[in-house]
Amino acid sequence: MRLLIKKPSRLGLVVFFFLIILFSLLILSNSLSHFRSILSDNLHGGKKPLENIIIVKIDDYSIEKIGKWPWDRSIFAELLKKTEDAKIIGLDLSLFEPSSNDKSLIKALKEMNNVVLASELTEEGLNAPIFNLPHHGYVNLNADSDGVIRSIEKYDVDYLPFSFAIYKFGWNERALFENKKFFINFISKPESFSFINAYDLLDSNPNFKDKIVLIGVTAPNLHDAYFVPTSNGVAMSGVEIHANILQNLILDNFVEKQSRISILLFVFFAGIFGMFLLSQIRINYTIPIVLILLLAYILNSIIIFSRFNYLLDLFFFPIALLSFTGAGIGVNYLEEKKQNLHIVNAFGKYVNKDLLKEILSRKRELRLWGEKKNITVFFSDIRGFTTLSEKINPEDLVSLMNYYLTEMTKIILKNKGTVDKFIGDAIMAFWNAPIEEKDHSYLACKTAVEQIQILERINKELSRKNLPSIKIGIGINTGEAIIGNMGSEERFDYTAIGDNVNIASRLEGLTKQYKSNIIISESTYNAVKNRLKCKKIGLVNVKGKKLPVNIYELIVR
Incomplete structure (x- = not known):
């Protein structure tokens, strides 16, 4: 059982203070004394009368x-x-x-x-x-x-x-x-x-x-x-x-009865414990823990009354513990539903269904608001897109782009990638975020190979529709980048930024120069060299790097 203490939400605090005020009014007004007395009546007895x-x-x-x-x-x-x-x-x-x-x-x-x-x-x-x-x-x-x-x-x-x-x-x-x-x-x-x-x-x-x-x-x-x-x-x-x-x-x-101030303190601590601690545990643990706490409280009340004639309130603390725990579970359910909706909206179009389910199941581990992480970044681009766009009418261009981007996205999602964005005809994606994926470099390269392989089928379909065939270039780099939700208060996206993102983009730009379909960086090559066939191109100067870097062509069989 793992308990992660979350910062109380605004709704949680509102509900907490509402219940505190409600219990305070009930305790101070003494309006439920009848029910409290009935419960405490059961503690009396079991003593011996004086023989004299x-x-x-x-x-x-x-x-x-x-x-x-x-x-x-x-x-x-x-x-x-x-x-x-x-x-x-x-x-x-x-x-x-x-x-x-x-x-x-x-x-x-x-x-x-x-x-x-x-x-x-x-x-x-x-x-x-x-x-x-x-x-x-x-x-x-x-x-x-x-x-x-x-x-x-x-x-x-x-x-x-x-x-x-x-x-x-x-x-x-x-x-x-x-x-x-x-x-x-x-x-x-x-x-x-x-x-x-x-x-x-x-x-x-x-x-x-x-x-x-x-x-x-x-x-x-x-x-x-x-x-x-x-x-x-x-x-x-x-x-x-x-x-x-x-x-x-x-x-x-x-x-001697427990004072009202003391009862209020008990209720306050029951509120904090129930709403902000117990409610965060899995429900199958919460119920037994609450029952054990209530039983322990009642047994202690009996012992204290028997030994010291001190009567702990048997009404408000148990009711408060149940109320605050139940309210906490309810608030967490609503917050979780809201968070799930946010995650679905943020990632639903950019990751596959299985990965989305995994994200939802592990959302407490997510760090959506900024972290530095080792990822593999993927950029692809249609070669000669500007010339292509001038040759066909807008309707055909949109049809071509939608068909192409759909097919490419399917392959990215199938290989557990996260689609970052579409920039005109370009696609940016990355692996190993938001969910950890040990094989991220290999999966990115596998995606690139499969995309090149499927181009033949895509071009046949485009030909059938009397649309021109296309060629693409892909650049892949592995390294640290900043990952998180970025944008304005009104709109933000889960994206990656940093030098290693820029390098992947520039490697994609070099594919035309070196007449290669896929170019990968040395860091990516080191991660996949034992599983995929690669060919060394040599040292090149890449913007953002002071020294030349080795680049490799990923061979498509």
Whole structure:
């Protein structure tokens, strides 16, 4: 697998910044928090509850055995007496209105001094318990838009949440509940803590020394249950949610979420990596690499959450990686299509179909905007063309030229040459560019021989059309030249320039003087002498060269 880093195109940059802005707006607006929360919910659970947290549940069984709800408050007094040796007791019950039998409960509360009662925040203010105790906390739980409880926060500056009031009273009197949102680290599915139902408690004498006891309703008909990240379709009682919060406070392991700025940075790097790196790899490599990266990210997120209670965003980074990679592939496809069209327009008429396919398949290796390269240059010219053009009418001249140039071009293309240009009756071509061709000198000479050989057939056809026969001269030189797209901003061609190009042209001019069909330079001769028959002409002065050079006639058999 070979990765060539390309300079980003204008379209690629536009798409990149468009997606960056789009993701930034989505992240900063928090508009997709619902989907993000659903994904992160799956990370919760798999932890053990603290053994010293006990929940006394008022369930359907207890109500069936003890009697219809609401119970006489003397029963609550009995429950408190059964748990009086606990370190602290949280009574998650609505005791906001007096009843006919409050005396026994008041007596129990005054004697114990380790009970935190439940209060409730309403639009009118605080609904405090009727018993004038200093320790109470509001039990309000606010669900997200999808009805799931995921966090707790300070809803009123003057009052504390129920679980924090228990923590402050039992562990740290100096603790301050910060004015921010705390994300609850749910330990496991509903009913994972140690439970005992109220009826069984009244009928036994368990030891609650050093325990934290929470008393609350769990019966479904009493409507104090909520969906949480670990619910899996089963609601969790409010008292158990408070137990989870209390455990988070004791262990200091609330969930810390990735900040929006951090998510933006992740998206930015996903954009660069996906759009400008992954998208340049072959598609059959890109898909597995993306899948491996996503899997690695998810596995790391699980490990980080499990060990450090830090929640990496599971929505934006994967979506960004997929989006930017997909966009990069799309942009590259359009750019490649545009580049292919440019190459076809540039070379379609000047190279054969097989060579064009090779150019397209190896276009990343092309250097179309200028390079020095060893090539073989070919020039051919019709002898006496000026005289010929004066003897026949324009229509016949055009017909002759089109027929001749077509036949000559076919031979050049067949031998993997690049037709540079037609200059009147002259043809310029070269080999070894844009695609490397080791045998370029031989192929150029082979082309020249075949063109001379086919002249007999061409002249017969011209004779049949009552057109004059023609003779040509060909000059070939091998050497370094500058190759690339040259021209104006409106129009340019892929061509070759330099002294070695000029020498090939001048060798063609010498064919008439030496009465030869094909003259080649010494550099070309050295490349083909073991394969083609050549005859040394001798030293000649060539314009552009200070010293005379050897030239050779290529013999046509």
